[in-house]
Amino acid sequence: MLEKFFATCPRGLEPLLVEDLIAAGAKETTAVPGGAHFVADWRACYTSNLHSRIATRILWRVAHGRYLKEDDIYKLALDTPWPKWFGASGTIRVDVTAVKSPLKSLEFITLRIKDAVCDRFRADTGKRPSVDTREPDVRVHGFLTGNECTLYIDTSGAPLYQRGLRQKTVEAPLKENLAAGILRLSGWTPGTPLLDPMCGSGTFLVEAAQIALNIAPGAGGRAFGFQRLRNFDLALWKALLDDAQEAEKPAADAQIFGSDVSPVAVRAALANLDRAGLLPAVTLGSGDILNLHAPAPSGVMVANPPYGERLSEQEELAAFYPSLGSALKRNFAGWNCYLLTADLRMPKLMRLAPSKKTPLFNGAIECRLFEFKMVAGSNRDA
Missing domain, CATH: 3.40.50.150 (Vaccinia Virus protein VP39)
Known part of the structure; x- marks a missing residue:
């Protein structure tokens, strides 16, 4: 089963990101400023998170639609079956970025998407997830262009440049x-x-x-966002991790x-x-x-x-x-x-x-x- 994903990276490194994604098994990779769209199965998604040294996040695309006003974005998020992918007992965080969007306040859009996620949970389960902006279980990302909105679930969790190794930092360390x-x-x-x-x-x-x-950059014992999703394949993840550790x-x-x-x-x-x-x-x-x-x-x-x-x-x-x-x-x-x-x-x-x-x-x-x-x-x- 192939899914659509978007990987982010530092601007200027997009060709190297595409190399990483292809090596992980991604298909139909298309570089854009700051990242790359690709199609992949979950093995390739896990592998990208584990092995890409260039990616910042691997985002799973779960909804896409056109909008004219804030209510259209709320409806898109409300129509998205969030409870199918994670539980109400977990915490969420919503982040929104935009390029040439006519809407005035990204903070208000962020709030509307969060409300829609919680309203969908209430309608389906009678419960709603709480918000944790520091260490959420699930991160939802909204991306707006001039008239289109795309919603993603973050499969990485903390940014992938956080390898779980850095103990001490000095002023302005390089990512x-x-x-x-x-x-x-x-x-x-x-x-x-x-x-x-x-x-x-x-x-x-x-x-x-x-x-x-x-040594795979993601093999240092850090956690990933995909581990908290309902479709998480523990056996597949353990096999990928074992293969990476044996190759060290x-x-x-x-x-x-x-x-x-x-x-x-x-x-x-x-x-x-x-x-x-x-x-x-x-x-x-x-x-x-x-x-x-x-x-x-x-x-x-x-x-x-x-x-x-x-x-x-x-x-x-x-x-x-x-x-x-x-x-x-x-x-x-x-x-x-x-x-x-x-x-x-x-x-x-x-x-x-x-x-x-x-x-x-x-x-x-x-x-x-x-x-x-x-x-x-x-x-x-x-």
Whole structure:
């Protein structure tokens, strides 16, 4: 039995998301900004949740219709057989997003959909689910275009970038699925030396180590939304989980290196790698990127430098970038370096020409992933 789904992801990573969905068994995949529509059976839905490193959520489409006013959306939600899919004893949360909708208040639409779900439960069962906005059992999503409304049930629960591994964070940590996407865009493959010289709490390091050891991102013991639906197939889910765990490799040195100038960040990365059982795969140190030497003759560097939102920070970065460019030329000949930033001045101030620039979004912040190929033999000491 095939169902219609929509997977969300960080904007800029849609082609990689489609690759993940096809690998999981999805059919008729169509990428759109911020995600991809697809058709699949429940095995492929479970597999996408378990194995996709790029997806944020996998949403199951349960209703679709045209609307002119708020009451049309209420009726669409009321006509949807919610009690068929989950019980009144659970809690719900409703979220609504819109693109070019003429309706004035998304908060009011959210309330109308919630009322319709509860009214349908009352009519069918005499009971209604309660609302829990923090940790609901079931998440309902409404998506509005100019004249159409689509209703979804979230099969993921908490966003999929929450792998259940992160213990400590530092300021503005990178989302795990964006980090995984950057690793894919860099062309890095396990066995190639990888360095994050500004590792923060270790997001790149954890993602890379999981990839190197073939650990499914959803196998860390987290819960999923589909487990709370009436049609949940426990035997199928256990089989998929067992297959994923059997494919894992034992933790061992994976030529993955990380460091940071902040001792607090290094301690956070250490704690996160330790909790995930990935410490043997990663070599962690501390130090300033300007004084760091490459850990191998060639490899891939990934980094998410600070963006500088305040004027004083931007002035500091303007002074830092020329030194960074010199350090890369001096110490990283033979390496391909990938820097994610919202500061588009970076390449010019580093005095380096990027060989590629990929638009990506870190949350709502528009960024560029700059590729700098540090060709051996062409570097000169400053």
